[in-house]
Amino acid sequence: MQDDFDKLNRLSGSHGALRPGKGLVSGVVALMLAVLCFLGVLAFHFPEYLTTPQLRKSYDVAVLRQVMYWAMVLAGGIALVNIVFGRARWLAAGAFALVALTALLGGHKVPVDDFADNTPYIGLDWFILDLLGSSLIFIFVEKLFPLRRDQPVFRAEWQTDFHHFIVNHMVVGFVLLATNLLVHKLFGWAAQDGIRLWVQELPFPAALFLIILVADLVQYWTHRAYHEVPLLWRLHAVHHSAKSMDWLAGSRQHIVELLITRTLVLAPIYVLGFSKEVIDAYIVIVGFQAVFNHANVSVRLGPLRYLIVTPNFHHWHHSQDDEAIDRNYAAHFAFLDHLFGTAVQSDRQWPERYGVQGDYVPDGFLKQFAFPFVWKKR
Template identity: 60%
Template sequence: MSRGKKRAIARRVATAPVRRAEAVVDETRDLLNKSGHLNPRKAMVSTAIALSLGFLCLLAVIAFHFPQYLTTPDLRHKYSVDVLRQALLGALLIAGGLSLANVILGRRRNLNIAAFAMVLAAVALGGSRVPVGAFPDHTPYIGLDWFILDLLGSTVLFVVIEKLFPLYRGQSVFRFEWQTDMKHFAVNHFAVGLALLVVNFLIHHAFTWLVNSDFQRMVASIHFVPQLLLCILVADLAQYATHRAYHEVPFLWRFHSVHHSVKTMDWLAGSRQHMLELLFTRVCVLAPLYVLGFSEAVTNAYILVVGFQAVFNHANVHLPWGPLKYVLVTPDFHHWHHASDDDAIDKNYAAHYAFIDYAFGTAVKSTKQFPEKYGVVGDYMPDGFVRQQLFPFSKTKT
């Protein structure tokens, strides 16, 4: 063999890891930019599971290393560390097993190498055995734990519900523009934590004159169930007023139109919101609850209710609600709010109690069972998280 050929072979051998790494990055980027159905015969389902779990496991291990900055104070006191460790170990085994099996079988090898690399990185950083000692409890935090739990729980729960009771059969999980809404989902989780901090500061520092201790004690003394129903009513009336203002005030509509620009309704669609709208709405809704003095248990229960309904009411779900549809906001009711049909414009504002819209005359009255199309009239909203955040400040006409 000539010296030239030996050098060429040596160069190929030396650059092989770099080419492999580039192929892994390119194929992973290509998958994340795609939409549509996953083909089980091509191992896309198992690959997606391995990639998702591998990424979440890596985030979880990092959260174990820095709990004072990456976990939510209200949640960290309720955790069982042993249960979390077992769950993390199980997820690592599933992600590692699926990705390694696909690599051995030569199925989507580059993507599964990326998934297995994340599993190895998580294990190298300590895996499920990261020690957690004492740490300060009042440091700034970003709630990475809540993001992991909510993403995992929402995906499993609502994807199953959508497959069992679909409104639009055949709609894929990875529908068009899912990447944009996933970015909204991630960023807005951290914005909610900021909203809670803002409300807490305003009530305890700027608006203490609004607080009446005797009245708060009376409200807190109401039994749990009626207090919760009252809490939801107060929150929904504040939500209704704020929501209606977004539609009727042109300047506010520029922010709210980001939320309405989604053209495919599913569990992820509700995540598309402008950050400033999210912060403003949460302040307007949560502030009355703090001022009126609803108990901590009731407020926590309300947060669970609003968290579930905010996702469920956007989901690709249809169920026979019967007379309940005139009382509670359901996916059928809220889908009409997102419709661009003429008889659906500026209707169905309520988030929890549908009877509020019927009482104020803003409920949809249509002979059609379901909307024909979704999105903003004129379809002027750009795609992409950053461009949608900048849209309210642009000169585009709405």
Template identity: 40%
Template sequence: MSRRLREKYEDVDLTPGQGKGSATVSIFFGAMALLGALCFLMPELLTMPEFRAAYNPEVLRYALQVSIAISAGFGLYAMARHESPGYGLTGMILALTAALLASGRIEAPDIDSRGLYVGLDYFVLTLVVLALVFIPLERAFPKDRQQSILRKGWITDLKYFMLSHMGVQLISFFTVIPIQVFLHSVTTWDFQLWIASQPLWLQFIEILLVVDLGTYWIHRAMHEVPALWKFHAIHHSTEQMNWLASSRLHLLEILVNRFAGYLPIFVLGFAPSAVYAYLIFISFHAIFIHANVRFRFPVLRWILATPEYHHWHHSSEDAAIDRNYAGFLPIYDVLFRTAYLPKHLASRYGTVSDDIPEGIVGQFWYPFRSWGKGRSRQ
């Protein structure tokens, strides 16, 4: 996307009747349809082996056709109503391209190969599902009523979302695989069998307790060690909170967090069912606590981290700096005296320093260029 188009689509006013919302819907579904068609054409490269057996080709093909129709219909309306017909035309071109790809023989072959893959299907499915959940949620219960869906920085956050979801194989290579190789050479300990035999609900709670204690101190170090803060500052550089903001993480921080989270899970030997439940929970929870929603949860907010609680962690207000490190359990912030939860909601986000680049490439190199320049916290 060109810089001019990117700037025009940052913080877009989606007032009904102007065709802007229709253009957004058209481009979104057109892009998803195009990516879906590519997954059909090159499943061995673009789809995840773990997902292939669960796919129903007929259902996916129908979903692809519906997405094309939605993109074309909304694109046509946007061309008639939007002040710049090019947006609606873009959506229609995406839909037309997807339709042309889908007009040939598109099958979903049974592929057992576990070679190199991208995980494009994982990106498409999660983005569509999360968008259908969180965009209506943020519109119905917004914390910041003036903030639009396409707020400032959304394109950068979408790129991070794509990186983390399409880079599953790369991330696993540097996190899950080293742990599994290490544990393969270690004899199974008796306490691992004992832990795996516990009720799943109890294992789920234990995973939360163990993992969050470790990630609390890693997160705290990211804030208090100057060299590490340069990496974590990327996550805090977003100035408007919404569900996509959770994805803005430097690649090295992703690797550190995944490794630190998987290590105790595998070492302690929790049952796969409990681990899957935990992974599903944290995936949703991490997005929820960044969302632009006004929920307060008077009692729950001291038991489990809520959007209100985590928004204060992102706040650049003086009293909130270096507070609320816990990802799930505020009890750790209470125990280590880093909790902060006043009666009012946070209203200002980002970092005090404004030298962090806006693009994903510049943000990747930022920590390396800024080493030795001191610490500029929020």
């Protein structure tokens, strides 16, 4: 048993491509699904503490039960086949044990009764759904249209980015509460009924364009300040320290930067009074672009890349090549950088290297959390 744990620890602490034909690829898939199923059954048992109130209203519990059921079947089936054929049995046994434990705890049949809606919570459900959706979609896209074909799924420093992914999802309740309080306290005076009524009467396409434009203008100048104000760069350098670009790299973000940026971006959205439907559509677009534009995909979109932010546009922003320093700030509309004179000008289509020049940001979530407060300029 101890030997199995040691092998699992070595696997989780390593990086590089998984060898095909040894049961490692299927075993990792089974283990990932088993872990998500186990976390899911905990969320079913304690929804008031482990699920996000804003998301609960949109859930179809019957659909979630079916997703969990088939995930358990798939994870358990893969694990069982690997055990029978002696393929990475230590990995398969761990996945099968988690599926069995999930089933013993009630699995997809756990009843969800009435519960209080004002309890403190962590966003376990948001973590499960986003990890499952992002990994299924973007790993597939990265393999279908790869920019760097030799970059494995488990590339160097993936553990650091995954730890950021976990924390930033789990504290979603704190972030939402803090940003809402700050927005209402700092910008509540600016809300005017007349302007809000005009915005709410806009056709949906016009309102959606306006909310993205307004948010991106704030995002642009906030982002630019992170690069040009030394105190703010201490926070933002953590995000730029990723030396590989993929769907997980965008998760590397200091929690203080997350709070500042979300507060400033949400402020005009609150002041202008956009409808819930428009805000929901904006959130979907933001979520997709935030992951896709960091992904390891060879996408440039021809002339459209001068209008909207693409992976090619944002990869340049993360480059430590000289011509890319302090360039390409926009999150949605690339024309803002061309308008303000901060777009990258290069004869090459893609950058060569990512990260910060000098590579002075330490690796590891805890070290990166402390870094802005202990960093000395070099």
